[in-house]
Amino acid sequence: MFQLPSLAGIETAISSDNKPKTPLLYSDPSLPPHHYILKLDNSTLEQFQTCPRSAFYYCIKRRQRQGRHALVFGGAIHSALEHIYKTSFTDLRGAKYALLRHMENENYSPGENWRTPELALAVIDQYFNQMSLMDNIKPITHDNALFVERSFALNLGIFEIDSFLPFTYAELGIETSEGSDEKCYVHTIHVQWTGKIDLLATITSPDQIHVVDHKTSSMGGDTFFKDFELSQQTVGYAWAAEQILNRPINHFCVNALFIRKPTRTGKGCEFERRVYYYPPHQIAEWKVSVMAAVESFVFSLLHNSFPMHTKWCMGKYGECQYHSVCSLPPESRNFALSTREFSNVSWSPLKDEI
Numbered sequence: 001m002f003q004l005p006s007l008a009g010i011e012t013a014i015s016s017d018n019k020p021k022t023p024l025l026y027s028d029p030s031l032p033p034h035h036y037i038l039k040l041d042n043s044t045l046e047q048f049q050t051c052p053r054s055a056f057y058y059c060i061k062r063r064q065r066q067g068r069h070a071l072v073f074g075g076a077i078h079s080a081l082e083h084i085y086k087t088s089f090t091d092l093r094g095a096k097y098a099l100l101r102h103m104e105n106e107n108y109s110p111g112e113n114w115r116t117p118e119l120a121l122a123v124i125d126q127y128f129n130q131m132s133l134m135d136n137i138k139p140i141t142h143d144n145a146l147f148v149e150r151s152f153a154l155n156l157g158i159f160e161i162d163s164f165l166p167f168t169y170a171e172l173g174i175e176t177s178e179g180s181d182e183k184c185y186v187h188t189i190h191v192q193w194t195g196k197i198d199l200l201a202t203i204t205s206p207d208q209i210h211v212v213d214h215k216t217s218s219m220g221g222d223t224f225f226k227d228f229e230l231s232q233q234t235v236g237y238a239w240a241a242e243q244i245l246n247r248p249i250n251h252f253c254v255n256a257l258f259i260r261k262p263t264r265t266g267k268g269c270e271f272e273r274r275v276y277y278y279p280p281h282q283i284a285e286w287k288v289s290v291m292a293a294v295e296s297f298v299f300s301l302l303h304n305s306f307p308m309h310t311k312w313c314m315g316k317y318g319e320c321q322y323h324s325v326c327s328l329p330p331e332s333r334n335f336a337l338s339t340r341e342f343s344n345v346s347w348s349p350l351k352d353e354i
Contacts, residue, residue, distance in 0.1 A: 022062060060167065066340065086149075099117075152244060158189065194349050210251040210252060258271070
């Protein structure tokens, strides 16, 4: 006889995560009453575009799966690279300190995972020594500082709602003088595209500015690089750079660090770069596509309708982070999200690391 899945296999201890959840909607004193800002980063946009149910768990429940070794490891490498480019390859010791500080802030413990702090330090050693004498990526100066690891929040458009949502102010993380358990009334949603650009830099010509993005991966090859030809994140960063500098920015460079599990005969760590050109029509279409994805999410939000798109239960990086939750009966899912298998969604590209 068929039986519904149980909580077996899910770590059922209640999460003790104390990090504050990132709100879905933000109030702003410069806006009229009941006008709210939806700060849209690429991670949130990906949830909108893949599966409404995952968007519900990520954006409204604001819970995500723990144990993201690759994400923390990559973030630590990014912190070291930020220091390297801010100091023009003059302070390896400071870059290593930035790496370890990032891991400490994230309470990183690799356990049996091969992505260890020692490996990360070795990668930065290799990058510094190999690239310091030959690197032609030169960050531009903007607003009297090198354009390295800059956050942005840029207006994309608005949606007039003029309706009560089937969620309370508290559920959406909105700070309000009204009762937090009251249903949230929204007049208008202002959509902002947010993110953090690793570098704006010249590479070969002093007149040609590139958006440069550091990517860490354990896989390389043509498939890896092909992804960036139409990548919504990197095309969106080109759009953002145009708004910031008030000039066309059509060139993008992926600065890839391929970091593989150490083996006796493996390739170890390799560095490779590739430059792309995003024509104006591609950047213009990006904005239209993003607003269409947001409109679909707003419809789900208004009607509390977040169906599963099971096409995305398994992807190129493995199963969806919410696969174990969706496999449960509906009455068990909130409890599953509250366990220590999941943590609060607290990251934002607009927050600086502590």
